[in-house]
Amino acid sequence: MLPTRISCERSLLRPWRPSDRASLLRHVDDRAVARNLRRVPHPYTDADADWWLGVVATDPPPPGVWAIEVDGEAVGAIGLERGSDIEEHSVEVGYWLGRAYWGRGIVTEALRAVTAAALAEPDIAR
Numbered sequence: 345m346l347p348t349r350i351s352c353e354r355s356l357l358r359p360w361r362p363s364d365r366a367s368l369l370r371h372v373d374d375r376a377v378a379r380n381l382r383r384v385p386h387p388y389t390d391a392d393a394d395w396w397l398g399v400v401a402t403d404p405p406p407p408g409v410w411a412i413e414v415d416g417e418a419v420g421a422i423g424l425e426r427g428s429d430i431e432e433h434s435v436e437v438g439y440w441l442g443r444a445y446w447g448r449g450i451v452t453e454a455l456r457a458v459t460a461a462a463l464a465e466p467d468i469a470r
Contacts, residue, residue, distance in 0.1 A: 356413040359405035364418040371442030373464040
């Protein structure tokens with residue numbers, strides 16, 4: 345079972361909350377962030393934030409989806425997507441981070457933590 349919270353040196357990976365709406369809009373509604381993401385529109389609207397939080401800010405939270413929190417604010421996201429069919433024992437990692445937090449090693453550290461958690465699962469091989 346993937347952990348719902350993962351403590352890193354520079355951040356906390358934790359479930360999304362409805363109260364993250366303002367920080368989500370502030371950090372992801374940036375062309376420099378969105379241009380590297382397949383599933384995030386730009387501009388990122390209130391309706392987009394409401395949809396996303398409706399999917400992930402649930403109780404219990406969906407496994408393998410975390411907000412990246414720095415100094416008490418959700419400034420990014422990281423998650424795992426399971427493969428299907430012949431790739432059922434593989435996961436793909438996706439992430440984004442608000443531009444103000446780039447270059448600090450936050451995502452590198454989060455990737456290491458999420459990868460270790462995924463590979464600790466008995467049914468995930470890569």
